[in-house]
Amino acid sequence: MKKIGMGLVVLAGIFFLGACGNSNKDKTDTAKDSWATIEKDKTVTIGLDDTFVPMGFKDESGKITGFDVELAKAIFDEYGITVNFQPIDWSMKETELENGTIDLIWNGYSMNPAREKKVLFTNPYMKNExxxxxxxxxxxxxxxxxxxxxxxxxxxxxxxxxxxxxxxxxxxxxxxxxxxxxxxxxxxxxxxxxxxxxxxxxxxxxxxxxxxxxxxxxxxxxxxxxxxSENFAVGARKTDQTLVDKLNSGFETLQKNGTFAKISDKWFGEDVTPSK
Incomplete structure (x- = not known):
């Protein structure tokens, strides 16, 4: 009986260490610049409130669409990366980002001092109030x-x-x-x-x-x-400077080649670039 008991203790210890290992791995994955992984996997996950028209929302057919959705797809198309849009509880957005459930917060996300303490923002791409x-x-x-x-x-x-x-x-x-x-x-x-x-x-x-x-x-x-007035920007983890740099470069590309203005005109009837 003692041998069986000791065996169970050892097994429990193995499972515990395994669980801790997975937890530590998750923390490690979100504690480094994730661009290399995103580029390798060819996928990125964006968290959004899927009721926030016209930025990102579900249409009558249940498809996620909107200004931010089309903008995100256009930017990541430049890098050959597929975007997965993940509906989230908006009040938990920074927690979802930190936990690694999502890679970016992109859905009419306003820059402000409180949020700047929690996330790394891209350059602003639209004004709001x-x-x-x-x-x-x-x-x-x-x-x-x-x-x-x-x-x-x-x-x-x-x-x-x-x-x-x-x-x-x-x-x-x-x-x-x-x-x-x-x-x-x-x-x-x-x-x-x-x-x-x-x-x-x-x-x-x-x-x-x-x-x-x-x-x-x-x-x-x-x-x-x-x-x-506020500025909309994309929020990333503090460690994801490369990802933010790639997004900023993507915004510049879309603004120069006219894609940004085209998407903007579709949803707002005008070009909403901050400098406009």
């Missing part, structure tokens, strides 16, 4: 009109980060000094349309596209905010 969307019938025409009103925002969004870090703009005046949080903007719009919230803090690019595509642009006000 946070706006307040309200139904015209609510008679809310400025941020100050949200006093004691119910506000909605997406969990993990740059809009909610601005809301919390600049409380004097909205947080100090809205009901309960906080916002109702949603997993996606599409869920938030349902509550806005039903009157469960009075205003929605949201990316301007999403608001314009969603309301226009749904034929509701005349029923709502898009109120330009009192937060600073």
């Amino acid at each position: 946070q706006v307040l969307v309200t139904a015209k019938k609510n008679k809310i025409e400025t941020f100050k009109d949200m006093k004691e009103k119910n506000l909605g925002a997406q969990e993990g969004s740059s809009g909610y980060e601005s809301f919390t870090t600049q409380p004097e703009v909205l947080k100090d005046i809205v009901a309960n000094q906080d916002a109702t949080l949603y997993g996606s903007f599409s869920e938030a719009f349902i509550d806005l349309e039903s009157g469960r919230i009075d205003g929605l803090l949201i990316d301007k690019v999403y608001a314009n596209y969603y309301l226009t595509q749904n034929g509701k642009i005349d029923q709502y006000l898009i109120i330009d905010g009192e937060y600073s």
Whole structure:
């Protein structure tokens, strides 16, 4: 019996060491520049919120499409690399990146100081701003009109980060000094349309596209905010400088050969290059 017991202990130890080995391997893989592996495997995985129109979302057929999706494919086509798009919980995006579940965060991802501490950003490729969307019938025409009103925002969004870090703009005046949080903007719009919230803090690019595509642009006000404008960029792990350099080079190539403008015109009706 003692021999059997000792055997079980040894086996348990082997399994434990094996598990630790796998864990350490995963940590090692994400602790180095991954470009060589991506180039060898010819695949890269991009994490996105697949409800964020028009940047990256599922269309009626269930296919993932959008401005960022086409842009990413065009850049990695230059390197002969296939892109896998992985829908993620947007509030967990940096964790997914650090764990190695995804290689990049690319889906209308706004640059800000808090995120710069966690990820390595590419050069910005598009401007954006946070706006307040309200139904015209609510008679809310400025941020100050949200006093004691119910506000909605997406969990993990740059809009909610601005809301919390600049409380004097909205947080100090809205009901309960906080916002109702949603997993996606599409869920938030349902509550806005039903009157469960009075205003929605949201990316301007999403608001314009969603309301226009749904034929509701005349029923709502898009109120330009009192937060600073933002830049969209791609987020990578801090160790992935080569990958970021390749993306920056890819952006330059697409802007020079006209591909960026072509994709931009398809989704926005204009060239949204930051320098424009």
